[in-house]
Amino acid sequence: MIEVYIDGASKGNPGLSGAGIFIKSGEGQERYSIPLGVHDNHAAEYLALIHALRICQEKGYEDIISVRTDSRHVADAVEKEFVKKEPYRSLLAEALELASAFPLFFIKWIPESQNKTADQLSREAIRKNA
Structure with missing residues (x-):
């Protein structure tokens, strides 16, 4: 099983945004800090x-x-495979399409206290925008 911890962050809403991704697999751990440009917090997520x-x-x-x-x-x-607000529909559709390529895909909400590595990576990504 591949464990993937994600976080999106924005400095402002909208503002400079970043994605933090922390992957744990049998091969070890990988960290990604990806600048996203200007988005609101939900879009960054x-x-x-x-x-x-x-x-x-x-x-x-x-x-x-x-x-x-x-x-x-x-x-x-x-x-639920559904989001009310229009700006997020295309992002959800893209995520669902990508997820469907995997034999088994799960998503789980966790408290912020359990997502500190991805949070730190997302904040680093915001700084990389500049």
Whole structure:
């Protein structure tokens, strides 16, 4: 099983944003800090998920992908395959399409206290925008 911890952050809403991705697999741990440009916080969270799933595809992971996020909004939207607000519909659709490529995909909400590495990486990514 591949454990993927994600976090999206924005400095301002909208503002400079970043994605933090922390992957734990049988091969070890990987950390990614990806600048996203200007987005609101929810969009940054979706983009963190999208980037994480792309990375898993590029790495050729074919195991169970278990994503952990401290965004209830994203976790609920993915589980229900629905989001009300228009700006997030295309991001959710892209995330669901990427997730469907894996034999088993799960997403789980976790408290911020359990997502500190991804949070730190997302904040580093904000600084990389400048």
